[in-house]
Amino acid sequence: MDTALAPDIIRRRRRRTLAAAAAALALACAAAWGINRAAGPSVSLSDIAVAEIRRGSIANTVSAAGVVVPEHEELVPSPIQSRVAKVHAKLGQQVAAGELLLELDDRNVRLALDGIREQIAQQDNRILGLTLDMDQKRKQYASAIELLELDLQSTRAKRERYATLRAVGAVSGEDMLTAELNVQRTEVQLRQQKELIEDNRRSTASGVEGARLQKSILQKQLDQQRILLAQTQVRAPFAGMLTSLAAEEGAAVAVGQLVAKVSDLGNYRVEATLSDFHTRLLSPGQAVRVEQGKQVLAGRVHTILPEIQNGTVKLLVALEQPSHALLRNKLRVDVNIVTEQKTNVLVADSGPAFNGKGRQAVFVLRGGTAHKAMLDIGASDGKAVEIAGGAQAGERVIISDVSRYKELDSIRIQQ
CATH class of the missing domain: 2.40.30.170 (Efflux pump adaptor protein, beta barrel domain)
Structure with missing residues (x-):
């Protein structure tokens, strides 16, 4: 026959069961927290x-x-189509303002200079020829005028004499008219000769002015060629370092091609x-x-x-x-x-x-x-x-x- 347990024993067993359950729950929570710490996203x-x-x-x-x-650098282009004749500097060296860097072949420029000088001389000769021709014609016209003035004096004297004789009836009316016409004809010829002198002066002045204008144009071309000739001597535009240079002698260069560059470093x-x-x-x-x-x-x-x-x-x-x-x-x-x-x-x-x-x-x-x-x-x-x-x-x-x-x-x- 079973005997009923004492109440004290039942309470002790219940407390042990609850304690065990609480411990298990705490252990489960700790394990879950640990797993979460181990497996969850984290960064150090x-x-x-x-x-x-x-x-x-x-x-x-x-x-x-x-x-x-x-901050300051200048490019030096080739002024003409040519070739490098001689190199005087080295890339990377310090250069002074105006220092000669290289020379370009200047034969074509010198030929152009000679040709322009010859054309200028031709214009000078043309001006001289026009001036001499004008002086010669002016002398001719002056001589003709002197002769016509003498003729005019003669015809006028004859007209005056005929006028006196006409008053007494010694000269016919036809002779008197002829004398009058001779005076007028001589006056017209004299006026024409004087106009020819002025026309010749204006014509010569126009020719001389044209020649002088052409000479002025040629003189400007000559000045440009002289500038080109000077630019074939490539020089440093200011003091600095030579950072670019066409250093191969004999190399062809085109108009505007870079041949040197100087930089202020x-x-x-x-x-x-x-x-x-x-x-x-x-x-x-x-x-x-x-x-x-x-x-x-x-x-x-x-x-x-x-x-x-x-x-x-x-x-x-x-x-x-x-x-x-x-x-x-x-x-x-x-x-x-x-x-x-x-x-x-x-x-x-x-x-x-x-x-x-x-x-x-x-x-x-x-x-x-x-x-x-x-x-x-x-x-x-x-x-x-x-x-x-x-x-x-x-x-x-x-x-x-x-x-x-x-x-x-x-x-x-x-x-």
């Missing part, structure tokens, strides 16, 4: 870059690719290239930051070239320190053009986590977990970005590339 703090949001100033910039070029500027999409944001005088490695040089937009090629626009940047030791000819640099300046705004260091302007998802650290938050990103200067909304000063954000976690709402951060 040492593997990510974190930036603290702070208040500060930021400049909105447009990035461009730049190359350092001499003591002062530089930057030639920047960027997409024409940003053209509307650019204006002369804008501040510019030129970066090469960790060095930053200040400058200003000097000139925006009007021509757009292959979707890009070029601009010239004047540097505040054009002779800085960092600068080298053809050195490639990063150019940041400041289009807007902001102060007392929330900023954070820039990084791959930010993708331009606008609202975007960024992980914000809170405790040991990074939570996805939507931040409004504003201006950027390449070093920092403006946090226009979605976070507060003092909060920390992940700025490194965490795109592989973009589908997650949170990430555990392992210390």
